[in-house]
Amino acid sequence: xxxxxxxxxxxxxxxxxxxxxxxxxxxxxxxxxxxxxxxxxxxxxxxxxxxxxxxxxxxxxxxxxxxxxxxxxxxxxxxxxxxxxxxxxxxxxxxxxxxxxxxxxxxxxxxxxxxxxxxxxxxxxxxxxxxxxxxxxxxxxxxxxxxxxxxxxxxxxxxxxxxxxxxxxxxxxxxxxxxxxxxxxxxxxxxxxxxxxxxxxxxxxxxxxxxxxxxxxxxxxxxxxxxxxxxxxxxxxxxxxxxxxxxxxxxxxxxxxxxxxxxxxxxxxxxxxxxxxxxxxxxxxxxxxxxxxxxxxxxxxxxxxxxxxxxxxxxxxxxxxxxxxxxxxxxxxxxxxxxxxxxxxxxxxxxxxxxxxxxxxxxxxxxxxxxxxxxxxxxxxxxxxxxxxxxxxxxxxxxxxxxxxxxxxx
Numbered sequence: 001x002x003x004x005x006x007x008x009x010x011x012x013x014x015x016x017x018x019x020x021x022x023x024x025x026x027x028x029x030x031x032x033x034x035x036x037x038x039x040x041x042x043x044x045x046x047x048x049x050x051x052x053x054x055x056x057x058x059x060x061x062x063x064x065x066x067x068x069x070x071x072x073x074x075x076x077x078x079x080x081x082x083x084x085x086x087x088x089x090x091x092x093x094x095x096x097x098x099x100x101x102x103x104x105x106x107x108x109x110x111x112x113x114x115x116x117x118x119x120x121x122x123x124x125x126x127x128x129x130x131x132x133x134x135x136x137x138x139x140x141x142x143x144x145x146x147x148x149x150x151x152x153x154x155x156x157x158x159x160x161x162x163x164x165x166x167x168x169x170x171x172x173x174x175x176x177x178x179x180x181x182x183x184x185x186x187x188x189x190x191x192x193x194x195x196x197x198x199x200x201x202x203x204x205x206x207x208x209x210x211x212x213x214x215x216x217x218x219x220x221x222x223x224x225x226x227x228x229x230x231x232x233x234x235x236x237x238x239x240x241x242x243x244x245x246x247x248x249x250x251x252x253x254x255x256x257x258x259x260x261x262x263x264x265x266x267x268x269x270x271x272x273x274x275x276x277x278x279x280x281x282x283x284x285x286x287x288x289x290x291x292x293x294x295x296x297x298x299x300x301x302x303x304x305x306x307x308x309x310x311x312x313x314x315x316x317x318x319x320x321x322x323x324x325x326x327x328x329x330x331x332x333x334x335x336x337x338x339x340x341x342x343x344x345x346x347x348x349x350x351x352x353x354x355x356x357x358x359x360x361x362x363x364x365x366x367x368x369x370x371x372x373x374x375x376x377x378x379x380x381x382x383x384x385x386x387x388x389x390x391x392x393x394x395x396x397x398x399x400x401x402x403x404x405x406x407x408x409x410x
Contacts, residue, residue, distance in 0.1 A: 040119050040120065040121060040245050040255050041116055041119070041121070041122050043243070043244070043245050043257060044121065044122060044244065044245065045221045045240070045243065045244075046221070046240035046244070046267065047122065047124070050124070050240075050311070050312070050313060051313045051317065052122075052124060054313065054317055055274060055312060055313050055316050055317065056126070058278060058316045058317065059125075059274045059275070059277045059278040059312075059316055060125065060126050060127035060128075060274070060277065061112075061113065061123075061124075061125025061126065061127050061128030061270065061273035061274050061276075061277045062127040062128070062277050063277055063280065064125065064128045064129070064162055064163065064273040064276050064277045065085065065128065065129045065130075065131055065159070065160050065161040065162060065163070066112050066113070066125075066128055066129070066130055066131065066161055066162075066163045066164075066165055066269055066270075066273060067087070067130075067131045067132075067133050067156035067159055067161035067163065067164045067165065067188075068105055068108050068109050068112070068130055068131070068132055068133065068165050068167075069133045069135060069148070069152050069153065069156055069164060069165065069166050069168075070100075070104055070105030070108055070132070070133070070134070070135070070137070070165075070167060070168070071091075071100050071101070071102040071103075071104045071105040071106075071134065071135075071137055072089070072091070072095075072096075072097050072098060072099050072100035072101075072102075072105050072106070072132055072134040073087070073097065073098060073100060073105045073106050073108075073109045073130055073132035073134075074098060074099070074100045074103075074106045074252060075098045075132075076098070077106060077110065077120065077252060078115070078117045078118040078120050079110045079114035079115050079116065079117060079118075079120035079121050079122075079123070080106070080109055080110060080113070080114060080115070080130065081115070081117075082115075083109075083113045083114075083115065083128075083129055083130055084098065084109065084129070084130045084131075084132060085129050085130065085131050085160075086131075087131045087132035087133050087134070087155075087159070088132075088133050088134070088152075088155045088159075089134040090133070090134060090135050090149050090151050090152050090155060091134045091135055091136050092136070093134075093136070096134070097132040097133065097134040098132065099134075100134075100250065100252075101250040102249070102250045103246075103247035103248070103249050103250045103251075103252050104137070104167070104247075104262070105132065105134070106247055106252060107121075107246040107247045107263075107266075108165060108167050108262065108263075108265075108266040109123075109130045109132070109266075110123060110247070111123060111124070111244070111246075111263060111266040111267060111270065112124065112125055112128060112130065112165065112266050112267075112269055112270040112273065113125055113126060113127070113128040113129065113130050113270070113273075114126065121245065121246075121255070123270060124267055124270035124271060124273075124274065125270040125271075125273035125274050125277070127277075128270065128273040128277070131156070131159050131160065131161045133152050133155050133156045133159070134152075135148050135149055135152040136148070136149070137168050148168060148170075148173075148176065150173070150175040150176045150178065150179040151179075152179075153166075153176065153179035153180060153182075153183055154179045154182060154183070156183065156188070157179070157182055157183035157186045157188055158186075161188065162187075162188065162189060162273075162276060162284065163188065163189045163191065163269050163272055163273060163276070163284075164183060164188050164189070164190050164191070165191055165265060165266060165269040166190070166191065166192035166193075166207055166208075166213070166265065167192070167193055167261070167262035167263075167265045167266060168192070168193070168262070169192060169193055169194075169195045169205030169206060169207070169208055169261075170205060170206060171206060172206045172209070173206065176206070176207060177206075177207075177210055180207055180210055180212060180213060181212065184212045184284075184329075184336050185336060185337075187283060187284055187337055188284060189214070189272055189276075189284035189287055189288055190207070190212060190213040190214060191213070191214045191216055191265050191268050191269050191272070192205075192207045192208040192213050192214070192215060192216065192265060193205070193208060193215075193216055193217075193218070193260070193261025193262050193264060193265040194208045194215045194216060194217045194218075194229060194230040194231065194232075194234065194235055194261050195208065195229075195230035195261060196218070196226070196228040196229060196230060196260050196261060197228070197230045198226075198227060198228050198229055198230050198231055199227060199228060202230055202231065202232070203230070204230070204232060204234060205230055208230075208234060209232075209234045211331060211332050211357045212329060212331060212332060212336070213331075214236045214237055214268070214288055214291075214331065215234045215235050215236045215237070215306070215357075216236070216237050216238060216239050216261055216264045216265045216268045216306075216310075217229045217230070217231065217235050217237070217238040217239075217241075217261060217264065217304060217305050217306060218238065218239065218240075218241030218242060218259060218260055218261045218263065218264040219238045219239065219240060219241060219242065219264070219305060219309060220240075220241075220242035220243060220259070221240070221242070221243065223309070225238065225304045225305050226241060226242050226259060226260070226261075228259075228260070229241075229260075229261055229304070230261070231303050231304045232303055233303055233357065233362055234357055235301075235302070235303055235304065235305065235306040235362075236292065236301075236306040236307060236331065236357065237268055237291060237292065237295060237305075237306045237307055237308070237309070237310055238264060238295075238304075238305035238306055238308065238309050238310070239263075239264035239265065239267040239268040239271070239309060239310045240263070240264060240267050240309070241259055241260055241261055241262075241263040241264030241267070242259035242260075242263075243257045243258075243259055244257065244258065244259065244263045245257055245258075246258050246263065267310065268291070268310045271291060271310040271311075271312040272287050272288070272291060272310075272312075274312045274316060275287050275290055275291070275312050275315050275316065278315070278316055279323070282323055282326065283326040283327070283337055283339060284337075285324070285325070285326055285327065285328060285329050285330060285336065285337065286323035286324060286325075286326050287323075288329075288330055288331070289321070289322070289323055289324045289330040290315050290321035290322070290323055291307075291310055291312070291321075292306075292307045292330055293307075293320075293321045293322060294311050294312075294314035294315055294320055294321045295307035295308030295309060295310070295311065296308030296309055296311070300363060301362045301363075302362060302363055303362045303363070306362075326339050326340065327339055327340060331357050332357065
């Protein structure tokens with residue numbers, strides 16, 4: 001996609017910076033503010049191709065809680081009033097978990113469950129609830145220690161949240177891995193962005209690279225993976241992440257079109273919430289398995305976009321996606337829960353082999369998927385979701401929505 005193909009109000013003033021791999025980071029790439037409240041939702045380009053309006057007639061994410069481990073979530077924004085539950089503040093900064101001096105965590109929450117009131121973001125799962133878990137993330141400014149405390153993940157695991165959204169990444173951390181294992185055993189669905197280091201060494205980012213976390217890459221409106229999106233065998237899914245309006249800064253007074261795997265992760269979390277709300281008796285393993293099996297590249301995953309873009313409509317509107325064994329992880333093939341007899345576990349585990357992280361059958365640049373692969377496609381065109389890799393010359397749209405170390409205030 002070229003700059004000329006974008007609307008004038010979406011012209012970019014891209015700036016980037018690279019955070020050290022050992023530090024936990026989030027990013028906010030500044031662009032020109034979106035002009036006019038009405039234009040915010042109109043620039044949520046993914047809502048129509050994902051057939052959001054049709055999906056909301058089936059599921060809105062009701063009764064599903066998503067823990068947003070981030071910079072805090074401002075519960076007073078028009079988009080989030082009545083949608084934020086008590087959480088926990090582990091940042092050591094002034095205020096509580098509803099104070100977000102950056103706007104990153106609030107944006108993720110709005111993308112997941114925003115009401116859209118007053119020209120704000122419309123969340124893909126608008127009736128889901130948000131549980132904010134505030135922690136310190138490098139690159140967001142302000143005093144305090146850097147790095148995500150493993151206690152933040154344990155707090156999310158001990159909460160009522162079914163889904164834990166982690167729109168950040170950095171170096172490996174043994175304590176953090178133990179916390180993630182703890183969350184997995186408690187039945188939580190873990191999602192994190194792969195990172196935005198593809199052109200800066202393509203270093204693995206954690207927690208996305210851990211085997212029990214669904215790693216989400218970022219794509220643009222043409223279905224191409226973002227040039228910045230970190231890739232590798234750890235990639236499990238992809239989601240809309242480029243050119244999406246997000247809050248420009250901590251003042252939360254304007255939206256700017258940006259990009260990155262932070263956004264893609266939030267939309268993937270919302271997709272999971274829609275499916276889980278419609279199938280409340282399912283486990284995290286089953287919800288994730290359906291997301292993987294209904295991706296564009298379910299049978300031929302790519303190191304760039306994993307099993308393809310999240311498409312909850314394939315389950316909600318077309319009934320596709322076999323949930324499989326409730327106790328076996330679709331990522332590792334291992335038993336993570338014990339909701340039924342262990343006697344059937346071995347068969348389920350064997351049947352799940354070859355679909356987990358690190359599989360050797362993930363290809364570098366698979367063929368494009370069919371443009372019209374659904375009878376319920378909206379008129380006016382379908383959402384092309386090819387898995388063209390960075391090596392094939394994909395085009396960047398939004399910069400680093402994940403590993404940028406400074407923030408431009410508007």
